[in-house]
Amino acid sequence: MIDPTIAAATLESALRNGADFAEVFVELKYTNEISMLNGRIESAVSGTIYGAGIRVFSGIMSAYGHTNDLRIDSMTELAARLARSTGGSSPGVSIKSFEKPEIRNRHMVFLNPEEVELSEKAEIMELANEGANSVSDLVVQVLISYLDSVQNVTIFNTDGLEVNDQRVRTRLSIRSVAESEGIKETASYSPGSGMGLEFYNTFDVKEAARRPSRMASKMVKSRHAPAGKMPVVISNGFGGVIFHEACGHALEATSVAKGASVFAGKLGQRVASEVVSAIDDPTIPNGWGSASIDDEGKETKPNLLIEKGILKSYMVDRLNGIKMSMESTSSGRRQDYTFPPTSRMSNTFIMAGNMLPEEIISATEYGLYAKSLGGGSVTPSTGEYNFAVTEGYLINKGRITEPVRGATLIGKGHETLQKIDLVGSDLAREQGMCGSASGMIPADVGQPTIRVSELIVGGRS
Amino acid sequence: MINKELRDKILSMASRKGSEMSEIFFRSSRSFTISAHKGKIEKSSDSISAGLSLKTVRKGKAGFAFTEIIDDLHVEMLVDKAISNMQLNDSDYIETLHSGTRIQDDSSYYSGRYEELPVSWAVDTVLEMEKTAHEADPRIVLVPESGFGFFVDETTICNSQGLENYHRKDGGYLVVITVASDGKQHKTGFAYDLAREPDRLEHNKTARRAASESSQKLGAKSVKSGKYNIILRNDVFGSLLATFIPTMFSAEMVQRGLSPISRSSEDRIASELLSIYDEPHLIESLSSRPFDDQGVPTKRKALIDKGIQKSLLYDLKTAKKDGVEPTGNALKNGYKGQTQIAPINISVEPGEHSLEELIERTGSGILITSVEGLHSGAKPMSGEFSLGAQGFLIEDGKKTRSVEQITIASDILTIFRSVEAVGSDRIFSLPMPRTTITPSVMVSEVDIAGSG
Numbered sequence: 075m076i077d078p079t080i081a082a083a084t085l086e087s088a089l090r091n092g093a094d095f096a097e098v099f100v101e102l103k104y105t106n107e108i109s110m111l112n113g114r115i116e117s118a119v120s121g122t123i124y125g126a127g128i129r130v131f132s133g134i135m136s137a138y139g140h141t142n143d144l145r146i147d148s149m150t151e152l153a154a155r156l157a158r159s160t161g162g163s164s165p166g167v168s169i170k171s172f173e174k175p176e177i178r179n180r181h182m183v184f185l186n187p188e189e190v191e192l193s194e195k196a197e198i199m200e201l202a203n204e205g206a207n208s209v210s211d212l213v214v215q216v217l218i219s220y221l222d223s224v225q226n227v228t229i230f231n232t233d234g235l236e237v238n239d240q241r242v243r244t245r246l247s248i249r250s251v252a253e254s255e256g257i258k259e260t261a262s263y264s265p266g267s268g269m270g271l272e273f274y275n276t277f278d279v280k281e282a283a284r285r286p287s288r289m290a291s292k293m294v295k296s297r298h299a300p301a302g303k304m305p306v307v308i309s310n311g312f313g314g315v316i317f318h319e320a321c322g323h324a325l326e327a328t329s330v331a332k333g334a335s336v337f338a339g340k341l342g343q344r345v346a347s348e349v350v351s352a353i354d355d356p357t358i359p360n361g362w363g364s365a366s367i368d369d370e371g372k373e374t375k376p377n378l379l380i381e382k383g384i385l386k387s388y389m390v391d392r393l394n395g396i397k398m399s400m401e402s403t404s405s406g407r408r409q410d411y412t413f414p415p416t417s418r419m420s421n422t423f424i425m426a427g428n429m430l431p432e433e434i435i436s437a438t439e440y441g442l443y444a445k446s447l448g449g450g451s452v453t454p455s456t457g458e459y460n461f462a463v464t465e466g467y468l469i470n471k472g473r474i475t476e477p478v479r480g481a482t483l484i485g486k487g488h489e490t491l492q493k494i495d496l497v498g499s500d501l502a503r504e505q506g507m508c509g510s511a512s513g514m515i516p517a518d519v520g521q522p523t524i525r526v527s528e529l530i531v532g533g534r535s
Numbered sequence: 536m537i538n539k540e541l542r543d544k545i546l547s548m549a550s551r552k553g554s555e556m557s558e559i560f561f562r563s564s565r566s567f568t569i570s571a572h573k574g575k576i577e578k579s580s581d582s583i584s585a586g587l588s589l590k591t592v593r594k595g596k597a598g599f600a601f602t603e604i605i606d607d608l609h610v611e612m613l614v615d616k617a618i619s620n621m622q623l624n625d626s627d628y629i630e631t632l633h634s635g636t637r638i639q640d641d642s643s644y645y646s647g648r649y650e651e652l653p654v655s656w657a658v659d660t661v662l663e664m665e666k667t668a669h670e671a672d673p674r675i676v677l678v679p680e681s682g683f684g685f686f687v688d689e690t691t692i693c694n695s696q697g698l699e700n701y702h703r704k705d706g707g708y709l710v711v712i713t714v715a716s717d718g719k720q721h722k723t724g725f726a727y728d729l730a731r732e733p734d735r736l737e738h739n740k741t742a743r744r745a746a747s748e749s750s751q752k753l754g755a756k757s758v759k760s761g762k763y764n765i766i767l768r769n770d771v772f773g774s775l776l777a778t779f780i781p782t783m784f785s786a787e788m789v790q791r792g793l794s795p796i797s798r799s800s801e802d803r804i805a806s807e808l809l810s811i812y813d814e815p816h817l818i819e820s821l822s823s824r825p826f827d828d829q830g831v832p833t834k835r836k837a838l839i840d841k842g843i844q845k846s847l848l849y850d851l852k853t854a855k856k857d858g859v860e861p862t863g864n865a866l867k868n869g870y871k872g873q874t875q876i877a878p879i880n881i882s883v884e885p886g887e888h889s890l891e892e893l894i895e896r897t898g899s900g901i902l903i904t905s906v907e908g909l910h911s912g913a914k915p916m917s918g919e920f921s922l923g924a925q926g927f928l929i930e931d932g933k934k935t936r937s938v939e940q941i942t943i944a945s946d947i948l949t950i951f952r953s954v955e956a957v958g959s960d961r962i963f964s965l966p967m968p969r970t971t972i973t974p975s976v977m978v979s980e981v982d983i984a985g986s987g
Contacts, residue, residue, distance in 0.1 A: 301984030532942025
């Protein structure tokens with residue numbers, strides 16, 4: 075992708091002009107995106123993404139630039155300009171020769187998407203379309219989106235690191251729209267993985283596609299959720315978005331290093347009730363948020379964040395690690411070469427407890443059962459978060475009763491973590507796209523069924 | 536700009552490989568950002584990116600591909616992939632390309648002033664802005680962001696039908712985030728400024744606005760759940776419109792039955808106090824542009840006029856289907872992907888009342904100053920939403936204590952119909968990527984959930 079002598083010249087140019095550390099991130103990525111509406115292919119777009127991001131440090135000051143022009147003059151000039159802008163005055167030590175560390179690839183791919191015919195991808199979409207259309211007459215539209223990407227990265231830095239990685243990802247998104255008496259309700263399900271096309275042999279595509287149609291046709295017939303504070307039981311899988319928003323973002327060094335997180339300075343302290351343990355694990359084989367190395371070239375490893383309610387670790391990248399005097403936890407991630415990396419989540423989830431989900435429901439006198447959740451957001455400095463319930467039911471006297479729609483749940487993360495009082499044994503993960511300082515990245519959320527003793531449910535009175 | 540040789544090579548290769556009509560979209564951008572933290576420059580970025588996309592059309596079906604590498608191998612790959620994608624397409628829309636008016640505009644939305652600025656100007660600005668924010672109020676404990684940025688974009692669209700359009704634009708902005716604390720509670724404030732020319736950016740004012748926003752929020756509590764009369768502050772009304780208007784007025788969503796409104800215009804869908812336009816040529820907006828991403832000239836149009844539904848937003852294929860002219864509303868995100876229908880500048884006609892007057896008229900209720908979770912808690916197809924919110928209680932016609940941990944739930948058409956007064960306090964939003972120009976509005980009887 076790039077001649078190492080160009081990378082070396084770029085890094086040296088940065089050092090000569092005042093930087094004390096520099097990094098070159100080169101990316102070549104192929105993408106395909108196909109969308110099908112009601113059984114017809116509406117569009118297909120293929121892309122080639124290619125460029126380099128150069129990052130320089132002088133102490134804790136950093137500068138970043140990217141370019142599509144990877145010729146030596148353009149690269150060394152950009153590096154020099156960035157280094158000068160930090161105002162640093164490093165002695166200009168030259169870099170050692172590049173060494174390639176041995177990195178174990180846990181993410182084997184068998185059917186590379188670039189080598190599979192478009193028609194085979196379309197067949198998978200047709201299966202999904204059939205499944206989604208076989209549920210209810212209330213389903214009036216089915217949109218299937220198929221995505222794949224093959225991202226090749228090479229990272230060089232002034233420590234003498236040279237490392238390559240290939241990340242293959244594929245995802246199928248099924249969105250169903252149901253309509254009844256003038257009301258439209260949409261629901262979606264988007265399984266994805268760090269595999270090639272073999273991913274679609276690991277589950278029943280047709281059956282998976284029935285799920286959003288079932289949800290939409292149930293929700294379109296439901297009344298609005300009630301408004302107010304109540305106990306909420308949150309189902310496994312995508313329910314884990316509550317941890318992602320309520321806690322995950324505020325454990326990223328990006329906020330912690332500035333003191334702009336409600337969890338800053340709380341290592342070793344109790345931050346959650348003792349039934350809660352949580353982990354960020356980028357090493358899960360072929361996981362949606364997995365990779366062999368992070369986007370700073372560090373080999374990934376699991377990171378236990380909370381153990382029985384005690385805060386054990388943050389998610390730390392190199393630059394914030396310098397600011398916090400901590401080691402990187404291999405959490406430096408970025409959307410692509412146009413963003414500098416920063417600390418981000420990978421596959422982040424609450425670990426399994428020992429109650430059966432039915433036991434959690436039957437232990438709840440009254441409340442909301444959030445069976446399926448949409449996305450959310452958070453302000454890390456205040457902990458205020460929100461996320462949307464896409465499939466909800468009322469719980470009455472320990473039983474799930476009528477479906478309700480349209481509720482957003484809100485709370486403050488550090489308060490909510492203390493209010494998780496029951497944790498189930500049915501851990502599951504689901505796939506999401508997470509947006510933050512370094513762009514949109516694939517990330518798994520997950521949890522077993524949990525109960526929060528009280529949350530504000532944003533329904534209607 | 537793209538050179539003629541490359542353009543001709545791609546267009547003729549596409550035609551040789553089976554495309555009847557082909558179009559090249561080329562975009563190059565420069566972006567610069569810089570931020571201060573704790574009295575020092577914390578980070579900066581300076582980047583140039585460029586890429587091109589190709590659209591091929593045969594028998595009314597289109598295929599797309601884009602690339603950031605422009606060498607022989609990847610140019611051929613670009614053409615091959617666009618053609619394969621075109622062959623896979625079986626949409627019931629008839630795709631076409633725009634021919635006609637040649638637009639070469641490098642001055643309407645471009646001053647060139649930002650590129651001439653010395654870096655020291657940017658450094659001084661963000662450092663002073665951080666300092667001003669800290670000094671504005673003793674309760675400010677942190678300024679996580681004090682930043683300046685500018686961009687320059689150049690777009691070329693040319694096609695086999697003779698179209699050859701070019702425009703260049705630039706703009707700059709300031710962003711400040713503050714955190715205030717009273718020892719019990721932390722509250723954030725956010726403020727920005729934007730301008731076509733750097734000397735119109737007001738960094739000290741922006742810093743003080745963010746500081747006052749966060750300090751005023753302190754002492755916040757939730758409220759009892761119930762129905763309240765509310766004011767959606769100018770920026771909040773802008774965020775709601777940016778979320779709902781694109782889907783609602785997209786001719787494609789309307790034609791597919793996925794919009795909360797139908798094709799028939801002249802229906803009353805809002806209070807007669809409400810008029811909403813798409814105004815693509817406002818100089819102050821950083822989203823303004825002379826033509827859309829299919830090369831069609833942009834123009835002003837009413838979406839809602841005194842409560843009555845007017846024009847929809849059209850691209851080429853949806854206009855063909857409805858037998859009307861395209862409205863210049865096909866937009867895409869850089870050179871990647873394909874165009875989507877969207878407004879350029881969503882502009883709401885201002886009313887006569889200041890925000891203070893609206894508060895007085897409301898008597899008792901809630902002034903909503905921020906909403907969160909628009910990407911998940913709002914459903915553009917049905918118009919329904921349930922969102923986290925913050926604001927201030929209004930009692931006896933006055934803004935009193937700060938309000939947090941509430942949600943606001945309704946649907947956009949009910950909001951439109953329940954507008955009881957429109958403010959005179961219009962504000963331009965940052966381009967995200969659309970710009971909204973909106974006043975505050977007073978709305979009756981909205982569901983609020985809180986802890987009581």
